[in-house]
Amino acid sequence: MSNAPSPAPGQFLPSPFLDPGPCSAPNQLGVLQLKRDHLIPAVLSSTSADSDYAEGKVENTRFGSYPHSTLLNQPWGTQVLASVVDTGSRSSRSKKRKREASDEGRRTPAQDTDEGGREVVKAATASSGFAHLIPPTPETWTLCLPHRTQVVYTPDYSYILQRLKVRPGDHLIEAGAGSGSFTHAAVRAVFNGYPEGIGAEEGNGPGSTNGDGSRKKRKRLGQVYSFEFHEKRAHQLQNEINAHGLGSCVTITHRDVYEDGFCIPSPTSTPSPPCADAIFLDLPAPWLALKHLTRSAPSPAILKSVAQVSDPPTPTPAAVDTTSTPKSLPASTTTPFHSPLNPKSATRICTFSPCIEQVTRTVSALRSLGWLEIDMVEILSKRLEVRRERIGLQEEGLRGANPSAATVKEAVQRLRDVEDRAKIFHGLQKEKQEKIMRKAEAKKRGEKVAPEKGEGEGDGGEKKGGGLPPSKQDRLEQVKKDLERREIFKEGRLVHRTEPELKTHTSYLVFAVLPREWSKEDEEKARRKWDR
Secondary structure, rough: OOOOOOOOOOOOOOOOOOOOOOOOOOOOEEEEEEEEOEEEEEEEEOOOOOOOOOOOOOOOEEOOEEEEHHOOOOOOOEEEEEEEOHHHHHOOOOOOOOOOHOOOOOOHHHHHHHOOEEEOOOOEEEEEEEEEEEOOOHHHHHHHHHOOOOOHHHHHHEEEEEEEOOOOEEEEEEEEEEEEEHHHHHHHHHHOOOOOOOOOOOOOOOOEOOOOOEEEEOOOEEEEEEEOOOHHHHHHHHHHHHOOOOOOOEEEEEEHHHHHOEEEOOOOOOOOOEEEEEEEEOOHHHHHHHOOOOOOOOEEEEEOOOOOOOHOOOOOOOOOOOOOOOOOOOOOOOOOOOOOOOOOEEEEEEEEEOOOOHHHHHHHHHHHOOOEEEEEEEOOOEEEEEOOOOOOEHHHHOOOOOOOOOHHHHHHHHHHHHHHHHHHHHHHHHHHHHHHHHHHHHHOOOOOOOOOOOOOOOOOOHHOOOOOOHHHHHHHHHHHHOOOOOHHHOOOEEEEEOOOOOOOOOOOEEEEEOOOOHHHHHHHHHHHHEEE
């Protein structure tokens, strides 16, 4: 998704994930939904400069081809029909196949040129194939994003954000960004406005005032601080965030949080703390990062107990000093400690671990560092398909219905009809054979045979008047006539079936809460407020 133009420094464009608008627009991310779980993301382009097709930029799928010219300026949710794309004119810059104006009756001057002045052929509708154009959301993006790592799916991150009590204006730390699935969901949860660039237009800028001329108090804008150890993945995620218009709400940092912590580097010597209200750790060893998520610098005894969680002690000779600082501790103990947590409110944390051994070590480290209300949850979600089941001979020939018999009475009646038709058919064949034999005998005797009544009216004359039970064709015609007066959406019984496969993976979620520090000044202030 790096083909989308990034905003200039200091310029913040509305994100389609937060405000997609009523219609699709050029240079905006859109999603083509082919099936329920088959989606294709596309940055819509109004030019054909980088396309090898005469129709401009085209999305080719198993359900047809969709030129971007048919996707632009369409209301979200529109059903877009597939188009006929001239694959023989690929590399339209070559002059092997030229189109004459007389052969292009579907071209019009207003649709022959794009923004760059190049000629573009108007797309012709195909005979079959369609897709739905939907706006990008964290849920749809999770299903179609480019996978760089194992992603956090919707059933997991929706529960995580609810348990962390994330709300607009909060600051959230995410470690182990990976493919950015949780990042997009977290931005939507904390978003309550853009900083300065767009916020000033909404009355939230630094110079905004109240009606009486007094300076308006600036609200705390939501922010996501995302950390990624893999440098290439961090750069790819940064490009996607900028292309999606979320660069003003997300700060991506390439860092090893085990050693360097979560404070953001600043131009000054003092790092900038994120003041986080919620934390999500999707790391192989989350217990190694917990020593940086405290209110104040942990004591050497606490650090030693946390280090023993990750590196169990081994027998050592008596001459070795076992009270020395473990290897997993920071090498420099003189560096001042800066807490990344919000000092004015309690902080909630969630760790995402696939193995119970990781959970055990994480819980031990949380207890050593003073975290409370520790809880572990495993999510096993399934999707249920609910629909109406219509069965019976009256449903024969209707789409989405089972034409087999629904009751014993219907089944017996159908068997009787088949037997009756067979008896009548064989009886007619026998009568016909007897007539032929009588005529042959009369001719031998030289007698003149008079034509019987009904003979010569066609082969089907006897069958039409033979009183046969209704055939399949007769039943289909009767069903079609009855369908005009039936309300089939009210018929049938509701049934539900479990989806065989769901895009998620089993993991253990560990939740905990770290209360804010309570000082003597806070105690005295509370006493004056509540003592009577």
